[in-house]
Amino acid sequence: MLSEFEIVARYFAPLAGAWPGAYGLLDDAAVISPAPGNELVVKTDAIVSGVDFPAETTPDLIARKALRVNLSDLAAKGARPRAYLLDLIVPGALEEAWFAEFAAGLARDQQEYGVTLIGGDTSSTPGPIVVAVSAFGEARAGRIIRRGGAQPGDALFVTGTVGDAALGLGVLQGTRSAISGPSASFLVDRYRIPQPRVGLGPALVGLATAAIDVSDGLVADLRHLCEVSQVDAVIDAELVPLSPAAQEAIAGDSGRLIGALTGGDDYELLFSAPPGAMESIRELSRSLGVPITRIGQTASALQAGKPHLTVRDAAGRPLAFAAEGWTHFGRAICARQSPA
Amino acid sequence: MLSEFEIVARYFAPLAGAWPGAYGLLDDAAVISPAPGNELVVKTDAIVSGVDFPAETTPDLIARKALRVNLSDLAAKGARPRAYLLDLIVPGALEEAWFAEFAAGLARDQQEYGVTLIGGDTSSTPGPIVVAVSAFGEARAGRIIRRGGAQPGDALFVTGTVGDAALGLGVLQGTRSAISGPSASFLVDRYRIPQPRVGLGPALVGLATAAIDVSDGLVADLRHLCEVSQVDAVIDAELVPLSPAAQEAIAGDSGRLIGALTGGDDYELLFSAPPGAMESIRELSRSLGVPITRIGQTASALQAGKPHLTVRDAAGRPLAFAAEGWTHFGRAICARQSPA
Numbered sequence: 073m074l075s076e077f078e079i080v081a082r083y084f085a086p087l088a089g090a091w092p093g094a095y096g097l098l099d100d101a102a103v104i105s106p107a108p109g110n111e112l113v114v115k116t117d118a119i120v121s122g123v124d125f126p127a128e129t130t131p132d133l134i135a136r137k138a139l140r141v142n143l144s145d146l147a148a149k150g151a152r153p154r155a156y157l158l159d160l161i162v163p164g165a166l167e168e169a170w171f172a173e174f175a176a177g178l179a180r181d182q183q184e185y186g187v188t189l190i191g192g193d194t195s196s197t198p199g200p201i202v203v204a205v206s207a208f209g210e211a212r213a214g215r216i217i218r219r220g221g222a223q224p225g226d227a228l229f230v231t232g233t234v235g236d237a238a239l240g241l242g243v244l245q246g247t248r249s250a251i252s253g254p255s256a257s258f259l260v261d262r263y264r265i266p267q268p269r270v271g272l273g274p275a276l277v278g279l280a281t282a283a284i285d286v287s288d289g290l291v292a293d294l295r296h297l298c299e300v301s302q303v304d305a306v307i308d309a310e311l312v313p314l315s316p317a318a319q320e321a322i323a324g325d326s327g328r329l330i331g332a333l334t335g336g337d338d339y340e341l342l343f344s345a346p347p348g349a350m351e352s353i354r355e356l357s358r359s360l361g362v363p364i365t366r367i368g369q370t371a372s373a374l375q376a377g378k379p380h381l382t383v384r385d386a387a388g389r390p391l392a393f394a395a396e397g398w399t400h401f402g403r404a405i406c407a408r409q410s411p412a
Numbered sequence: 413m414l415s416e417f418e419i420v421a422r423y424f425a426p427l428a429g430a431w432p433g434a435y436g437l438l439d440d441a442a443v444i445s446p447a448p449g450n451e452l453v454v455k456t457d458a459i460v461s462g463v464d465f466p467a468e469t470t471p472d473l474i475a476r477k478a479l480r481v482n483l484s485d486l487a488a489k490g491a492r493p494r495a496y497l498l499d500l501i502v503p504g505a506l507e508e509a510w511f512a513e514f515a516a517g518l519a520r521d522q523q524e525y526g527v528t529l530i531g532g533d534t535s536s537t538p539g540p541i542v543v544a545v546s547a548f549g550e551a552r553a554g555r556i557i558r559r560g561g562a563q564p565g566d567a568l569f570v571t572g573t574v575g576d577a578a579l580g581l582g583v584l585q586g587t588r589s590a591i592s593g594p595s596a597s598f599l600v601d602r603y604r605i606p607q608p609r610v611g612l613g614p615a616l617v618g619l620a621t622a623a624i625d626v627s628d629g630l631v632a633d634l635r636h637l638c639e640v641s642q643v644d645a646v647i648d649a650e651l652v653p654l655s656p657a658a659q660e661a662i663a664g665d666s667g668r669l670i671g672a673l674t675g676g677d678d679y680e681l682l683f684s685a686p687p688g689a690m691e692s693i694r695e696l697s698r699s700l701g702v703p704i705t706r707i708g709q710t711a712s713a714l715q716a717g718k719p720h721l722t723v724r725d726a727a728g729r730p731l732a733f734a735a736e737g738w739t740h741f742g743r744a745i746c747a748r749q750s751p752a
Binding site: 093095098099100101102103104105106110111112113114115116117118119120122123124145146148149151157158159161190191192193195196197198199200202204206208209211213216218219220284285299300 | 440458462
């Protein structure tokens with residue numbers, strides 16, 4: 073069995089080779105600076121085996137999910153990803169092959185997203201695998217897209233399709249056994265390997281008034297955006313983009329539709345923009361090949377406190393939600409599960 | 413029970429209040445930039461319950477240890493600490509009081525070290541508590557103290573005293589029951605609550621040729637420094653500074669002395685400097701009130717590969733080590749234990 077230092081030298085140091093200030097992972101710390109006129113945008117998120125991914129997930133998918141959920145947050149702020157730190161907390165008994173596959177997953181995503189490992193820490197644990205990533209992006213100083221900038225009357229948009237990941241998890245957990253074949257594979261992939269919108273995010277700077285990534289669930293994340301922006305919002309359920317596989321699984325059942333609207337892990341971008349930006353957004357969607365759908369609009373918040381969110385069905389009737397999304401503990405638990 | 417969002421709002425957002433770019437922890441990411449001419453120095457380290465601290469450790473001590481072990485690395489690089497990100501992975505059933513005490517510990521250390529929480533993530537786990545911190549410091553561009561800068565003929569120095577923390581852990585684990593009273597309290601405190609040398613570190617820029625913090629054990633960390641610097645080293649065991657409590661516990665027993673030289677968790681600084689810097693270092697020690705002791709020197713590395721480290725006893729005979737320090741997995745395990 074390799075020592076901690078041998079594992080770092082063999083599998084992780086090569087991932088840091090392109091960053092001079094990572095010193096080959098042979099120092100206590102790394103250095104990073106934004107380009108002149110830019111600032112660093114930083115985000116950390118940890119994933120836990122058995123909570124954020126099934127225990128049987130392959131090491132390369134664990135690695136890529138850990139990295140990508142952070143890149144998704146950077147994208148939501150309009151920042152370009154550059155580098156990351158990694159805390160890898162694993163049982164002492166893992167085989168060398170596990171680390172090899174984990175590092176290979178990171179290598180693949182470093183290539184895909186143009187990011188570099190610049191430091192990290194490996195620890196042993198008697199418990200489940202935990203992977204914490206701190207990601208660094210770069211944006212023009214003072215120009216990130218905030219959560220709190222939505223104005224009353226803005227249009228609300230979402231990228232890609234929502235609800236897929238929650239359905240995919242259901243397939244993995246065996247609660248959605250009616251889904252099979254290519255639809256099942258598609259949905260499971262959507263759960264396992266997020267596709268952060270790193271190209272679109274920076275292009276939304278100057279167009280979007282507010283943005284958030286859809287990780288807890290569309291309705292829950294819309295609430296986060298509305299709370300900080302102090303606006304109400306209305307979305308039309310029938311405008312919410314669903315993949316063919318999700319449409320087939322939901323089959324017009326409103327309970328299942330609600331599951332899709334509140335299921336987490338899609339890692340799409342939800343953003344607001346003034347109606348006048350619509351044509352530019354359509355143009356961006358075309359040029360980047362990223363589907364963007366208008367799903368509703370914001371309104372003045374009439375009451376103090378909690379913003380009022382309405383999700384209307386095709387007949388204009390408001391849908392009722394037992395829970396709006398995923399939360400790690402406390403009252404609003406709606407566990408990482410497939411739509412009912 | 414409070415939700416994840418309520419806990420963040422009540423206990424963690426106040427810790428971020430002083431940093432405009434943390435947006436009250438109400439956004440997906442935070443922004444940070446070094447002052448002109450400076451660069452950011454970044455480090456991440458995670459601690460795990462039952463591995464890096466006893467499961468019965470109070471929340472405020474867990475918080476402070478998690479933060480301080482990272483500040484110690486920044487100090488070793490000569491960087492001034494500024495901010496940090498926090499990943500808090502805890503069982504879902506923790507009481508609100510736990511979070512209150514954890515945050516109070518952070519608040520206390522934010523005051524002490526002038527750092528600010530700028531972002532984080534809370535996750536639930538079926539396993540032990542894990543706290544990962546990514547710390548940000550600042551240093552003049554190109555001026556951090558590296559591990560690899562030691563030159564043959566440099567003097568080797570260590571701050572404070574070494575071996576205390578390992579003895580303190582022994583007291584906690586009941587393997588050092590002969591130690592009691594104020595000595596026991598002192599040693600346990602040395603284990604529980606590191607005192608990172610944040611004042612000294614930046615003052616060593618321009619004096620130290622290489623530095624590392626003593627977290628794995630004095631001999632193991634000296635090896636890390638020598639490996640990257642490509643130098644051999646000799647240290648005199650009787651010059652290694654021991655606290656009165658450690659001297660009493662070791663009582664001239666060479667096995668126990670070896671335990672002190674290889675025990676981890678002291679978070680002192682080990683550094684090299686040319687002999688001509690001696691007077692300036694003495695002056696720094698006096699002005700900052702930080703004990704600094706010369707314990708040996710480096711020499712040219714004669715052979716390729718592993719540097720040759722010699723630890724001599726008072727009679728000039730080399731001491732033999734079964735293991736040089738702590739490592740998380742693999743062959744060189746010497747568990748986080750008290751000196752034998």
